[in-house]
Amino acid sequence: MFSRILVANRGEIALRIIRTCRELGVESVAVYSEADRDAAYLQLADEAICIGPAPAGESYLNIPRIISAAEVADVQAIHPGYGFLAENTHFAEICRSCKIEFIGPSVESMKMLGSKLASRNLARQCQVPLTPGSDGPVKSEKEAVEVARKIGYPVIIKASGGGGGRGMRVAHNDISLKGSLKAAQAEAEAAFKDSTVFIEKYHEEPRHVEVQILGDKYGKVIHLFERDCTIQRRHQKLIEESPCPVIDDETRRELCASAVRLANAAGYYSAATVEFIMDKQKKFYFLEVNTRIQVEHPVTEEVTGQDIIQWQLRIASGEKLDLDQQDARCNGAAIECRINVEDPERGFVPCPGVLEEFAVPGGPGVRVDTHAHQNYRIGPNYDSMIGKLIVHRPTREQAIATMRRALEEFRAGPVKTTIPLHRQIMSDQDFQQARVDTGWLERTRKMG
Ligand code: MV4
Numbered sequence: 001m002f003s004r005i006l007v008a009n010r011g012e013i014a015l016r017i018i019r020t021c022r023e024l025g026v027e028s029v030a031v032y033s034e035a036d037r038d039a040a041y042l043q044l045a046d047e048a049i050c051i052g053p054a055p056a057g058e059s060y061l062n063i064p065r066i067i068s069a070a071e072v073a074d075v076q077a078i079h080p081g082y083g084f085l086a087e088n089t090h091f092a093e094i095c096r097s098c099k100i101e102f103i104g105p106s107v108e109s110m111k112m113l114g115s116k117l118a119s120r121n122l123a124r125q126c127q128v129p130l131t132p133g134s135d136g137p138v139k140s141e142k143e144a145v146e147v148a149r150k151i152g153y154p155v156i157i158k159a160s161g162g163g164g165g166r167g168m169r170v171a172h173n174d175i176s177l178k179g180s181l182k183a184a185q186a187e188a189e190a191a192f193k194d195s196t197v198f199i200e201k202y203h204e205e206p207r208h209v210e211v212q213i214l215g216d217k218y219g220k221v222i223h224l225f226e227r228d229c230t231i232q233r234r235h236q237k238l239i240e241e242s243p244c245p246v247i248d249d250e251t252r253r254e255l256c257a258s259a260v261r262l263a264n265a266a267g268y269y270s271a272a273t274v275e276f277i278m279d280k281q282k283k284f285y286f287l288e289v290n291t292r293i294q295v296e297h298p299v300t301e302e303v304t305g306q307d308i309i310q311w312q313l314r315i316a317s318g319e320k321l322d323l324d325q326q327d328a329r330c331n332g333a334a335i336e337c338r339i340n341v342e343d344p345e346r347g348f349v350p351c352p353g354v355l356e357e358f359a360v361p362g363g364p365g366v367r368v369d370t371h372a373h374q375n376y377r378i379g380p381n382y383d384s385m386i387g388k389l390i391v392h393r394p395t396r397e398q399a400i401a402t403m404r405r406a407l408e409e410f411r412a413g414p415v416k417t418t419i420p421l422h423r424q425i426m427s428d429q430d431f432q433q434a435r436v437d438t439g440w441l442e443r444t445r446k447m448g
Contacts, residue, residue: 001024001025001026001313001314001317001319002026002075002076002077002101002313002316002317003026003027003076004026004027004028004029004046004073004074004075004076005021005026005027005028005029005075005076005077005078005079005103005313006028006029006031006066006069006070006073006075006077006078006079006100007021007028007029007030007031007045007078007079007081008031008060008066008078008079008080008081008084008085009060009079009080009081009082009083009084009086010031010032010033010036010039010060010371010382011036011039011041011371011382011385011386012369012370012371012385012386012387012388013081013082013293013295014030014041014081014371015041015044015369015370015371016309016369017079017081017309018030018041018044018045019044020307020309020310020313021313022044023307023310024310024313026313027046027047028044028045028046028047029045029046029047029048029049029069029070029073029075030042030045030047030048030049031048031049031050031051031059031060031065031066031069032048032049032050032051032059033050033051033052033053033054033055033056033058033059033060033381034050034052034053034054034059035053035054035379035381035382037050038377039371039376040371040373040376041371047073049069049072049073051065051066051068051069052065054379054381055381056084056381056382060084060085061084061085063085063088063090063091063094066078066085066091067094067095067098067100070098070100071098075100076100076101077100077101077102077103077313077316077317078095078100078101078102078103079103079104079309079312079313080102080103080104080292081292081293082292082293082294082295083383086104086292086293087110087114087290087291087292089107089110089111089114092104092105092106092107092110093107101316101317102316103270103312103313103316104270104271104291104292104312104316105268105269105270105272105291106267106269108267109266109267109268109269109291110291112266113266113268113272113288113289113291114161114291115160115161116158116159116160116161116162116163116198116288117136117137117160117196117198119262119266119286119288119289120198120286122262122265122266123262123286125265126258126261126262126264126265127258127261128258128259128261128262128286129258129283129284129285129286130285130286131200131201131203131277131285131286132151132200132201133147133151133155133198133199133200133201134147134198134199134200136198137160137196137197137198138157138181138197138198138199141177141178141181144157144177144178144181144199145174145177145178147199148171148174148177148199149174151199151200151201152201153171153172153173153177153202154170154171154172154201154202154204155170155171155177155199155200155201155202156168156169156170156171156199156200156201156202157169157170157171157177157180157181157184157197157198157199158184158197158198158199158200159184159187159188159191159192159194159196159197160188160194160196160197160198161188161191161192161193161194161196162188162191162192163288163290164235165234165235166187166191166192166235167184167187167188167191167192167197168184169183169184170202181197184197185197203277203279203285205280205437205438205439205440206277206278206279206280206437206438207228207230207244207246207277207278207436207437207438208228208229208230208232208275208276208277208278208287208438209226209227209228209229209230209244209247209255209275209276209277209278209284210226210227210229210273210274210275210276210290210294211223211225211226211227211255211256211259211260211273211274211276212224212225212226212227212271212273212297212300212308213259213260213263213268213271213272213273213274214270214271214306214308214311214315214321214323215263215264215268215269215270215272215315215321216269216315216319216320216321217269217315217318218320218321219264219267220320220321221260221263221264221268222260222321222323222324222325222328223256223257223259223260223325223328224300224304224306224308224328224330225242225243225252225256225300225303225304225328225330226242226243226244226247226252226255226256227240227241227242227244227273227296227299227300228240228241228242228243228244228245228246229296230436230437230438230440231425231431231436231440231441232438232441233348233441233442234442236348237295237296237338238337238338238418238421238422238425238441239335239336239337239338239422239425240296240299240335240336241299241333241334241335241336241396241399242299242300242302242303242330242333242334243303243330243333244278245333245396245434246282246434247278247282248282251282251284254284255276255284258274258284258286259274262274262286262289263289266289268291269315270291270312270315270316271292271293271297271308271311271312272289272290272291272292273289273290273292273294274286274289275287275288275289275290293308293309293312295338295385295388296336296388297309298334298336298367298369298388298390299334299335299336299390300334302332302334302367302390302392303330303331303332303333303334303392304328304329304330304331305329305331306323306328311323331394332392332393332394332395332399333392333393333394333395333396333398333399334390334391334392334399335390335391335396335399335400335403336388336389336390337388337389337390337403337407337418337419337422337426338385338388338418339370339385339386339387339388339389339410339412339417339418339419340384340385340386340417340418341353341378341384341386341412341415341416341417342384342416342417342418343416344416344418344420344421344445345416346416348418350380350384351384351415351416351417352377352378352379352380352415353377353378353414353415354375354376354377354378354415355372355373355374355375355376355377355378355386355412355413355415356374356375356413356414357374357411357412357413357414358372358373358374358375358376358411358412359374359409359410359411359412360387360389360409360410361389361405361406361407361409361410362409363402363405363406364402365391365392365393365398365399365402366389366390366391366402366406367389367390367391367392368387368388368389368390369387369388369390370386370387370388371386371387372386372387372412378415386412386417389403389406389407389410389422391403391406397432400426400431400432403422403426404423404426404427407419407422407423407426408423421445424445425441428444430444
């Protein structure tokens with residue numbers, strides 16, 4: 001095991017990683033920008049190094065400054081968290097060249113799975129269900145129309161270098177397809193420096209289900225079951241839960257086994273999430289792989305009792321994954337609500353400010369992962385999530401009841417947050433009956 005690692009991130013995920021380091025007896029080196037100078041969680045790290053001004057490009061995204069901090073602090077490894085450099089293959093390569101262990105997958109796995117088309121091809125080879133579509137890039141309108149007529153409208157155009165919904169366009173006929181193709185290619189070029197796009201049959205009103213994967217450096221891959229992340233707004237997840245409330249055990253087994261086959265084929269190690277779309281007939285189709293720890297990992301930690309960050313450190317240090325698949329269990333039900341400082345009544349506009357009031361809930365089955373505290377100043381520089389409220393109870397009904405009680409207790413102000421919206425959703429019959437899809441939230445609530 002490492003003696004000291006650098007945490008190349010901020011906020012709740014930095015604190016999450018520091019906590020696991022303290023339990024493992026691993027010294028942690030935090031990095032912070034000038035905007036985070038007063039963040040209380042920095043005191044829990046063994047060392048804290050200022051890496052620059054507030055803008056992420058001059059701090060948390062600045063590879064030379066992070067590597068310099070790692071060299072000065074003489075760490076053996078770096079944990080990138082999520083966001084920032086977590087899926088930056090260039091950063092992972094530089095860590096490797098500096099002989100600093102990147103706590104994540106190999107550069108090769110990150111590259112392969114970071115390309116939508118390459119990962120789709122790998123999925124096809126592993127008999128992972130794929131949405132019917134173009135088996136490669138679509139370059140011309142003629143090609144696009146041919147594919148669309150073969151698979152049937154509506155279709156969706158996706159950027160191969162994209163993710164999280166960026167660069168996606170839905171087309172319902174030849175005219176709209178021709179009009180969207182050029183725009184999608186231009187947007188992909190601008191956003192990802194790669195204009196490659198492909199086409200899939202569009203699943204209307206799907207659910208979003210993903211499988212947590214763990215792999216070690218000796219070829220062993222297991223899953224830690226699935227998470228349902230269907231409650232989203234513009235590709236931003238708001239609520240996640242495990243297990244998925246609408247699939248049976250046979251579907252769960254097939255879903256998780258396909259994710260393991262894909263990770264095995266990629267020679268994957270560390271933590272990853274294999275994302276799927278699920279249609280109304282409960283058929284699932286591969287979407288993409290996220291080669292990082294995800295915001296919603298606590299939901300899986302609660303139902304399985306596994307510390308996923310600890311597994312990442314142990315695997316990165318060369319330990320074998322001594323957890324067998326038949327010993328992994330999904331017990332009870334867990335739900336996570338993301339606490340963002342945004343105003344849902346005003347289009348989720350970010351609302352930075354001082355948390356003059358901040359009192360988190362507790363009691364049986366309640367977990368709060370947050371770096372925030374009373375009088376904490378939330379600046380405009382980084383994303384608006386200040387924490388996550390997670391509950392874990394024996395049944396989904398009990399988890400919803402506990403979440404409602406915990407949300408009632410949660411005090412955060414005077415800034416606007418997503419807490420009132422979560423209170424509404426937890427009381428909503430559609431949510432309670434799991435009669436939702438990825439567009440439900442925006443269809444049923446005025447989003448300002
Ligand atoms: C789709 C889809 C419907 N049909 N692909 C959104 C981002 C990326 N994860 C892929 N996404 C989608 N791909 C086909 N063939 C609908 C979405 C989608 C979505 C997926 C998951 C979670 C939220 C979503 C919100 C809008 C669209």
